[in-house]
Amino acid sequence: MSEPLLVVDGVVKEYGVRVRTRALAGVDLSLEEGEFAALIGPSGSGKSTLLNVIGLLDKPTSGRVVLRGTDTSALDDRGLTDLRARTLGFVFQFHHLLPAFTALENVMLPAWAEAGFPSREMGEHAEELLRAVGLADRMRFKSTDLSGGQQQRVAIARALSCKPALVLADEPTGNLDTESSNEVFELLRRFNRERGTTFLVVTHDPRIAERCDRVIEIVDGRIRSDRRLTTAGAPGT
């Protein structure tokens, strides 16, 4: 493989002006195209901060984030927004669908927001994604009329709507019961397998982490361990 999809190079993130809190204390990390990695660590270890920095929602205090060969520290807000729209997908813990819109509209929004105008292709792609997450019969439902697991599946479809190279999932199953949790996780794995989409999944749940290809553990803003699991990918289907 030529260049890694993502390179995090010596990223430090500090908060506060008077009292400085160091959330990330020099993180080095790279992700190859097609990987399925878990990011674990105790609360307050810097998982979410790292995810925000990688997701270009937050700028590091020092260090670089290179995404598909683009050094993001040189980009302005417009450039970051563009890169985010073209390269990244997000799945949040509390799904964060827009309640005023239907499932289909929610899935279309990222592509629509980037292009400005909707297209037939956009709609077809969104429908295909919703079918893929098993919600063919719920497309016209308002997101508030869906169950928690269904909402999270819509959120996954939305994350994939711009055909991102990297999907960042922040505790995607944290809010779901075991059964829905399994369904959602399998969905992520399937997209990884079938489409080659790279995933970085933040999780508290060791059972979820065990089923990933790679587990990165972060403690006190530093990477403590980074191991590849040989058995990964096999079970669950």
Place this chain on the structure above:
Amino acid sequence: MPFEWFVALRYLRDAKAQTALILAAVSVGVSVIVFLSALIGGLQTSLIQKTLGSQPHVTLHSPREVARPLVDASEDRAIARDVQAASQRLRSIDQWPVAMSDAERVAGVTAASPMIMGAGFAIHSDAKEAVLVQGVDPERFLPIIDLRQRTVAGRFDVSGGNVAIGSTLASDLGVGIGDKVRLETTEGVDDTVTVAGIFTLGNEGADKTWLLTSLRHAQSLYALPGGATTIELKVSDVFLADRVARDVRGRTGLDADSWMKLNAELLSGLSAQSSSKFLIEFFVVLAVALGIASVLIVSVVQKSREIGILRAVGTPRGRVLRIFLIQGGVLGLAGSFLGSGLGALLSKLFEGLAVGPDGKPKFPVQLDAQLFLTATVLATGVGVLAALIPARNASRLDPATAIHNV
């Protein structure tokens, strides 16, 4: 549909109660503006029309006579003198046909009429009434004050010893059409004339004193053969009468008075009315703007997480900004349509209520397309402006903070 419009309209539709309330507020505001403008516009037009119905826009007459002492004091000579103010006799404008054609060439003048105006008495049996005798050339005079339309009995005819008189004068003298009236002028000339027409101008002074005869007849009544004491002008824009009067004065050297100078009190009343109208409208617009702004500010706070998500999934700042500007504009536009309808309805209701004894409206309200257009543009513009601050707040939300901290 463009993304911004789609999201903006959906947000408005989704927040039904908020949208309905603020729409009602905008509509009421716009309807107040429409109603007030229609009412005051109608009132002012009708007042001005009434005023101008019995007077020319500009009146020209000879400059007042002044005493010209023959000897003046100088540095080496002091003098004692007693200068008496000159008495003003009735006299013709010097070379009035030239002055009139000069005046007609001034921009804005649409009609000119030479007249003789003098005082006198009209006598019929026991009644003796002071009258203002006006000698006119009907063809030139009628375009300026259309007495033919105001004639209530007989017809407007001033030829061959016929006269037209005001209706109050007619009843004071106790005369009707065809009756003879003796006329005594200040020049000591007596004549007998026939009443051919009686008119009502709605102005008590005119209806009680006016007596119109032909220019030629008046010339002989006041011993001014071929003369004219006054030239009356009509102008195209009544509110430019002052300027026209100044131009005419400059060109002819005559004294020129505009109706605006003669009705300064009415005009200052009207302008005070207009200012209070603008003041009320200003505060209504301000209240509407504050209403729209506060609703949108609350909406931005409520939706900050959603806005954060929109930003995170790749919505540029500019689009977020426009989503809220569009909401403000749409609220203003929709409110102005509803408000225009409501205002028109109110105006018509009012017109139906404020009727004179004859069942006709006392004055017509003035509803025109321009008023609605102004209200629409104003409300939409104010809506967009009011949305500026909330829209800026929304577009500046930090996506990471907005998603995690709400």
